[in-house]
Amino acid sequence: MEKAHLPTSEAAVVAIREIAKEFALSMSVTDDIGADQTSRRTSAELFTVLDSDGSLPHEAFVELEGSPSVSVQLFPEDDAKITVDGVEFHDVPRDSVPAFLRSVYGGLASTKGRLFPPGQWLIVPLPGDKTYKELILDFNLTPWLARSARG
Template sequence: MDHSHEHLPTTEAAVAALRVLAARYAREIEVTHDIGADQTSRRSAAGIGAVTDPDGSLPHEAYAEFGGVPRVSVRLYPEDDALIEVEGIECHDIRRDDVPAFLRSVFDGLAHVRARRFPPGYRLVVPLPGDRAHKEYVPMTLLTPWLSSRVR
């Protein structure tokens, strides 16, 4: 069985979904692709100097940046997870399948920042399907105007 393109359709499909979202929310989108283990930012499976994964496939990573406010970028990893950055706040380990829902929550204004009095602190809360939510700590120094406007 030939697995040489195993990762490509998934990353391509994910990128296509990001382009659809960008169009729906009238946001500009810029996408860059890194293909091959020597190009991608993290490889657990491939050895140093290896260009393919042990199964012979080329790892494919993509980075997408959306225009407008809030500032949002998405890095799709070959391992089927993603890093989404919202106004400089890094949200790690987002399942690739959750990426479109995560972005819709942000662009639809459902994402908010929860303030805690004691100990003082902020968390970015992004609702996901199935009564789940991604929560990420927000240092006070990183509270941008957009994040501040989302504080509840």
């Protein structure tokens, strides 16, 4: 399966909407458009809409209802922060967001405990041998995280 190129935050929202439909999830979207509205442009003057290069930055925050709870913050710089049941994955390339969500909702994501280094990890494999792995900081696992445990 060829990886789709998502040139804009809006294209990524459309792709997430298709995944929500595929897995029967409801979702909500909040858009922030303009240099003075996006989270990474805090130094922009008020009412400054365009970046210095003339582009119009668009950031979107998507919440998917269900188990697990997932939110996706899409940044204008072609990356995203995906939070799965409280576990944050920073700097996920925007083009990888659909595969990441399919892995989570398709049952490929799992948790794994280790003695050294100690802790529980959430592991999300993507096609093409790319894997995202984050430490679960909360010792009280959600029901979805506990069910996703693998040896």
